[in-house]
Amino acid sequence: MKQRPRSGAETTATAQSPLARPDRPAERSAPGAGAAGRRIEVLDILRGVAIIGTLGTNIWLFTHPLGPPSLFFRMPGADSAGGAVEVALRYLSNGKFLALLTILFGVGLELQYQSAKRRGRRWPGWYLWRAALLFVEGALHFVLVFEFDALIGYVFISLIVVYLVGRGERCVRAWIIAMGTLHLLLVAALSYAMAATGTGSGSVGTMGKADIYAVGGYGEQIALRLDRFLLYRLETFFVVPMGVVLFLIGSRLLRAGAFEQSERGARIRGRLMLIGLGVGAPLNLLTAFGGPHWFVVDRYLLPPLVALGLLGLVTTLAHRMTGEHGVLRRGVTAVGRSALSCYVFQNLVAAALCYGWGLGLATELGWARPWWPVLAWTAIVGSFMVLSTLWMRGFSRGPLELVWNWAYVAPQRLGRAA
Secondary structure, eight states, rough: OOOOOOOOOHHHHHSOOOOOOOOSSOOOOTTTTTHHHHHEEEEEHHHHHHHHHHHHHHHHTSSTTTTGGGGGSOOOOOOSHHHHHHHHHHHHTTHHHHHHHHHHHHHHHHHHHHHHHHTTOOTTTTTTHHHHHHHHHHHHHHHHTTTSSSHHHHHHHHHHHTTTTOOOOOHEEEHHHHHHHHHHHHHHHHHHHHHHTTTTTOOOOOOSTTTTHHOOOOHHHHHHHHTHHHHHHHHHHHHHHHHHHHHHHHHHHHHHOOTTSHHHHHHHHHHHHHHIIIIIIHHHHHHHHHOGGGGHIIISSSSOOOOOOOOHHHHHHHTTTTOOHHHHHHHHHHHHHHHHHHHHHHHHHHHHHHSSTOOOHHHTTGGGHHHHHHHHHHOOOOHHHHHHHHHHTTSSOOOHHHHHHHHHHHHHHHHHHH
């Protein structure tokens, strides 16, 4: 039987990702959140934008003839017209939307915490089961679909922040400063190492099995992911300090009212846009064209600032368009409500289009870079926006979200029955 969308409070609660959704739809409002329905809709839109933008980063890996491992080879430079265009296009998404998604996971964790406190439940309680389910999802996604899955990293970060989100402001501020300082030191050390060793500035090399994404089978790619597990998971551990900072910032932005349609919300968003778009974006543009030695700064230091600016901008535009529900807004909102499904879907489709076991377009259209990746991104985004919009007409959650929610609720029901 189809599950019809719920109205009012229940519908808005389904907008959250599995990690972010409160236990019950009625337990979704939070201090400083503004009108509950509107606040959740804004988060839907932000999450949809983040998912769409994340593909904007990953599409360059899928469409490269060497596949995702091309990230470890020489990055494109602005030494030709085509190279300059690709650098500019990569700049638009590189690291920014992943950082935005990380902030939103922090918002979701805060919603979970406030829901538990209002209901008098122990914290973290069942949240740890949520994290375990997300880890399983991330592990399967890594093995079966995409080397650089982000979900596993969110699990490790959440296991730290889950014990901090309810602490006092002084404690949270100290953790933000400490983790932010550690992240700066890591960025500086890795940037120095890359400059000293010339990493990333040589010609494209090989790591063995370089053509596996062009001609190899699906099983061979799975075996390669498992064989290079530590290499592909290095980023997960490197970004933990940054992730802790962004989770905590997301939590505190919700408490401060950044998503409200109010004067104080507008002031906060104005400051975020000034810092992120007025300062972070121009500096990030310089590092994007600065060469391979700036790679770490370009991906892990400045994009989080830009993400804060994007959060402020998208939220402000969404509030100004209150009551307008055009095709684009409905599509982005539907993607946000089924974020996990769309995240997996976009990577599956990109792999099927680009890899040798699928259509093999990465090799066939290698001559058409940098333009064909843009067309691939547009086609994939358009497809899951349409599909998610149609799906949400008949269901309260995305397909993977339905399975995930069943797995989350089932042991609780068994416990109550016992």
